């Protein structure tokens with residue numbers, strides 16, 4: 001390092017206009033915090049600082065700096081400490097909120113349980129749940145009903161994740177009375193609210209929603225502990241399950257001589273899998289349907305590909321066939337680029353770090369914005385256009401500028417999402433099957449479908465109608 005190296009300090013970064021005492025808190029009191037942050041990028045540039053009643057945070061939409069920060073975990077950066085605080089307070093100790101050595105202990109068995117080989121074995125679960133959803137959608141199509149499609153995407157991912165996590169058939173697609181889903185739906189937005197709350201009001205006064213959350217957490221915890229006990233009995237009766245577990249819970253219990261997880265930690269990781277795997281995947285499928293409902297020619301191309309890969313069958317027959325759905329995969333990539341369901345990540349510096357002359361002091365709280373670079377002309381030609389072909393080199397007229405390395409929708413570095421393979425397979429089988437069987441139309445004005453952020457970003461007001469594909 002030469003002596004004349006000029007450093008930029010976090011303190012010297014620009015800041016959007018805010019309140020003298022409350023700082024940027026009033027502007028941040030909206031469900032769509034990601035859009036507020038995006039507006040501030042336009043006002044201040046890719047690096048800026050905000051404060052909530054004097055507590056400062058750095059915001060970065062700079063692709064290179066974000067990539068570096070993600071790569072420097074777990075040593076130099078961690079998740080925002082508040083994230084762990086909130087989850088631990090709710091009784092959750094799992095891979096998502098663990099740090100340092102504890103994170104390494106959690107990460108290995110979780111990543112092993114979600115690796116491609118294990119997920120391939122769960123293909124029959126994906127097939128079964130896709131078949132159930134198609135059946136449901138056909139009933140709606142026959143009655144020509146407008147469908148709140150997001151709800152069904154959610155039921156699909158809940159059914160897949162719970163079957164894989166603890167082998168239980170929740171069957172939310174077919175069972176309206178099942179309250180497990182309702183409890184989860186209460187929990188996710190509350191975690192989001194608490195992480196960004198400037199004052200932890202719930203620690204002083206329990207509002208109606210805090211009591212509701214407490215009740216939901218108790219129900220979820222009791223249900224999962226019941227599964228843990230049942231799985232322990234199964235393993236005791238059949239020790240072979242240690243070698244060949246039939247679900248994620250059995251795999252965690254089978255590994256336990258090595259990992260030595262307490263029941264509470266096993267519960268924490270099962271809960272984490274539900275938390276991390278459901279809304280993210282179902283909302284990504286919803287965004288894909290949002291684009292498909294406005295682009296019938298893309299639906300036809302997916303259908304054509306499905307015929308080439310699995311002929312007259314209604315849905316894909318083997319896991320291998322999913323790998324052949326190249327165009328469908330390109331559609332998924334493009335929806336993830338434009339509408340990442342995790343548009344921001346909250347982190348914190350463990351020590352002083354210098355990245356590209358930016359000096360980040362120890363303890364700096366950072367919001368990384370992933371969506372900005374993904375939708376910038378600097379990285380993608382015609383960046384605001386939905387063009388799946390850009391992901392298929394041979395067909396792409398847009399390859400002048402194509403920088404897939406800036407896509408951070410699944411995070412980056414050692415803490416990269418371990419569920420990407422499962423999520424991709426869920427999306428491939430379902431999106432291909434829906435297009436094979438139906439034409440999709442948007443039932444509302446596209447402008448009325450808006451981005452909403454509640455732990456993940458979803459399309460609000462997404463209603464569609466389906467029409468059965470008429471065979472020629």
Ligand code: HEM
Pocket residue numbers: 070095096097107110114161272273274276277278280281284341342345408409410411412413414415416417418419420422423
């Ligand atoms: C489209 C679907 C999904 C998206 C967009 C997504 C996105 C993400 C992101 C952004 C992170 C944070 C990564 C980081 O800090 O660098 C993450 C972490 C994680 N995801 Fe996913 N995810 C998806 C599906 C899944 C699924 C299906 C599962 C499992 C069932 C899963 C399990 C996890 C876990 C366990 C973590 C924590 C990893 C750690 O902290 O080491 N995700 N995901």
